[in-house]
Amino acid sequence: HSVLTQPSSVSGAPGQRVTMSCTGSNSNIGAGHHVHWYQQFPGKAPQLLIYADNSRPAGVPDRFSGSRSGTSASLAITGLQAEDEADYFCQSYDTSLSTSKVFGTGTKVIV
Amino acid sequence: QVQLAQSGTEVKKPGSSVRVSCQAFGDTFGNDIINWVRQAPGQGLEWMARIIPVLGTLNYADSFQGRLTIGADTFTNSVYMDLTSLTSNDTATYFCARESIADDWLDAWGQGTLVIVSS
Numbered sequence: 012h013s014v015l016t017q018p019s020s021v022s023g024a025p026g027q028r029v030t031m032s033c034t035g036s037n038s039n040i041g042a043g044h045h046v047h048w049y050q051q052f053p054g055k056a057p058q059l060l061i062y063a064d065n066s067r068p069a070g071v072p073d074r075f076s077g078s079r080s081g082t083s084a085s086l087a088i089t090g091l092q093a094e095d096e097a098d099y100f101c102q103s104y105d106t107s108l109s110t111s112k113v114f115g116t117g118t119k120v121i122v
Numbered sequence: 123q124v125q126l127a128q129s130g131t132e133v134k135k136p137g138s139s140v141r142v143s144c145q146a147f148g149d150t151f152g153n154d155i156i157n158w159v160r161q162a163p164g165q166g167l168e169w170m171a172r173i174i175p176v177l178g179t180l181n182y183a184d185s186f187q188g189r190l191t192i193g194a195d196t197f198t199n200s201v202y203m204d205l206t207s208l209t210s211n212d213t214a215t216y217f218c219a220r221e222s223i224a225d226d227w228l229d230a231w232g233q234g235t236l237v238i239v240s241s
Contacts, residue, residue, distance in 0.1 A: 059229050062227040063225055063227070110184070112228075114168070
C-alpha cells in the first residue's frame, strides 16, 4: 500500500543525531506536495510530529526537524533520548492516485 | 482542542460487516474533515476515506470502493465507517483522524479500534 519508502530502522545512542529518509516520486513529494511526519508508540495512535515539511506543532521539542528536497524528505532527531524510541511515518499527497493521502513504510527508531 | 473517541474492539466472521464509530468531544465538527486510516498488525498506515460532515463530501480510496461506506451524524457529533465482505486481510486497527483545514496533515487522532476477522 505504501507509496513512500522509508528505511525500516535507524539506531543511535542517547545524545546522538539520527536521520531518516522518506523517498517518493514526481507525482507526490517531487510535485511539491508537503510532507508530514507522525510518531507512533506501540499500541497507541500516531501523533503529528512535523507538518508542512518543517513545522512543529505546539509541544514538540525542537530536537525534531524536517526538510524536503526533490523527491525526498527527511526527519532528523538531535540529542536522541530513550523516549524517542518509536515508529515514525511520513505522509504526503499523490496526484496520480485517487487516494487523498499516501504514507511511508515507517521507520523504527532504536535508542 | 477536539478529542476523538472511537468504539470498542470488534470480532467478526469472514464475509460479515463491521461499523466503527468516532465521536468528537471538546468541539463540534464545524468545517472539520475526518479521515479513516487503518493499520494491519505490524504494518504501516493505509488511508481509506475522508468526509466533511457539514457538507456531506466524501472521498474513498480505490482499493475500498464498493465495500466501504462512511457517514456522519452532526447531531451527535460523530462519524462512522461501515466495511463489508470482511476477510482476514481486514484485521487491523482502524483510526479516525481530523485533517487540518490549512493542508492535509492529520492533527488529532482517535485511540483506534481493533477489528479482528476470524472464523
